[in-house]
Amino acid sequence: MSDYQTFTADDARQFALSHSDTFRDSDKLEAEEFGDGNLNLVFRVKNQQGRSLIVKQALPYARCVGESWPLTIDRARIEAEVLLRHGRICPEHTVQVLHYDAAKAAILMEDLGQLTILRSELVAGKQFPRLASQMAQYLAHTLFHTSDFVLNGLQKKTEVARFLNPELCLITEDLFFTDPYCNHERNNIHQAILPQARELWHDEALQAEVARLKADFLSKPQALLHGDVHSGSIFIDAQQCKVIDAEFGFYGPIGFDVGSLIGNLLLNYAGQFGLQEDTTALEQQHRYLLEQIETLWQGFASEFSQLMQTQSKESSFANSSYQHFFLQQVLADSIGYAGCELIRRTVGLAHVADLEQIRNEQLRARSERLALMLGRQLIMQRHSLTTIQQLLTLVQHQELPA
């Protein structure tokens, strides 16, 4: 860490200039910091012709998340290396990393400013017809090509060790799997749904199933996950879709990445009841979201199957019954982790705009209750929901709580 210094705008300009061909020495470069300044510095470096790059630097500050939670700047290495690996596998849907400097904990990457963040668009009721099919490709390829189907034991174990990422995993272990199911001070619960939150703290059947999902999060290194595939990590427009922010990357259960995205689509589904006043528009948005979930799973399953059939390097896993079983367990895991995401985003520390931006408190509470009900059912029924249609039917037949 001796070389580490917090970047000034000038450092960011210099970093961008030195490590890419985008700019010329004669360019007059502007650098503007626009991150939240809490975890990372994020600079946009731009020349007069409007070409731009992003410089992201991890801050070594102890950030407080409830209790104090210092975060290693090694997360910049994790982020850069996950993006580089995923970028080699699926360049279409991974933000491009141009350079990474370990000592400075800084990453130089392409600017996706021409795209928008998926979450705010979904909150505004926008639709992106290619979202699910593009994310299905991204998930199938990045997860398959880092799995036991492709890597041999030595390669896989080396990669597992490279991406242990214990500190950031601990955040997920706590925020995702522990806090929402007990009366933890880090939880963030709106008064109106306190009774429903309390039910979680005494629901031992639910807690047992969440423990199984947590145990798999800890001890099921199936593939190199992005680790935080929520709608705030996706840049999108009508044509393109790119994933950013891979600092939570590690070897974990494949269903965690798939389920995080399904959970975020369902959070928006629940939120739309309070966000969208027009009934026809509400129905359209709901139909869109459910179609996307269906396309996401079908596209993922079909691509992953194709890859298993044609590109498995490990002969033991070329067996078609095994491949069928494997996909079924990914579906069950995905549904379970989607359920966890619904619950933790409603009563845990980190909330989402899909619910928070519902202005009317009663409507918000109703959407939050729906998210909790859905979350619980997904977790509890994940082994009996053996097709994505069964999941969609469950969602559609959900009665909106009072």
Add this chain to the structure above:
Amino acid sequence: MSDYQTFTADDARQFALSHSDTFRDSDKLEAEEFGDGNLNLVFRVKNQQGRSLIVKQALPYARCVGESWPLTIDRARIEAEVLLRHGRICPEHTVQVLHYDAAKAAILMEDLGQLTILRSELVAGKQFPRLASQMAQYLAHTLFHTSDFVLNGLQKKTEVARFLNPELCLITEDLFFTDPYCNHERNNIHQAILPQARELWHDEALQAEVARLKADFLSKPQALLHGDVHSGSIFIDAQQCKVIDAEFGFYGPIGFDVGSLIGNLLLNYAGQFGLQEDTTALEQQHRYLLEQIETLWQGFASEFSQLMQTQSKESSFANSSYQHFFLQQVLADSIGYAGCELIRRTVGLAHVADLEQIRNEQLRARSERLALMLGRQLIMQRHSLTTIQQLLTLVQHQELPA
């Protein structure tokens, strides 16, 4: 490796003298090499009063196992560190390591020469009433205290990385899970059971289940396993029982260790039909072996439950339904891995005396066929055999093949 030199008897004497209080400088020490000389040198260093220690040194030779399979001397580190960790947790049943030298790849440990190797005793029809209850304690304690119930994410991940052991894991991946299910040149199949071996190569339903067990072997780091708990790794007498040879140690599924031992007891069960001519003695030995399997599982489950209830450090896993589920999956895994052990010891590269020492070829073939039949049933039925009694009933009702 610059310090590494193959030990002479004199080096072994010096190593034992320098790194323990067992001997005095004035002692006249004898050192005798008695290993198989293929993988390791094993010296017994003894003084005139009859006190003795063992010096084990890993050889860097490329050993040929079918194809050439060079083995890192880092396995001495793995062996020493696994034994030291397990020894801290369960000193009663782990061979004591007095010193380990990384550069020399040498371990100084207690001499268990007053005990005998379990396999040869079982082959001779001997019984050790405390075997199962002692091994149940060993397995429950070593596996619980290295699991997610006790270690936090950071500790666990650090340990997982320390014990990746890719080279020795690869041996198991191949010999245990791959070779027996295809026509591999490494396989070692007696002519008489070639038809039954061939059935394995075309049994896609069985291969699918073995693939699931192999995937868990690769990607289910539940606890620090011994990794090779067979009856040749256990020193025993009427009072004591100690486990040696931990070079295959790594973080894997708990059921692998438990199942390896059950599989070895069942190999002896199958072998007894050909080893024991006297019907009454045969029945007695069978009864003993089944009782030991029952006691092993019941003792393990009861101790592991007790530990989960009283010593879980991770609150999420304090849930009793989760703990019940956890033990059930360990049982299913154990039965599955026991099945794999039965099959691979019968048709794979490394055979066992329990079958090989049957002098009559026809009788040996009959026992081997029984081992294969049992192995297949255990693997295929592991999820429906939900109690150890159901497993024992299955074994007892097995008809001896022609």
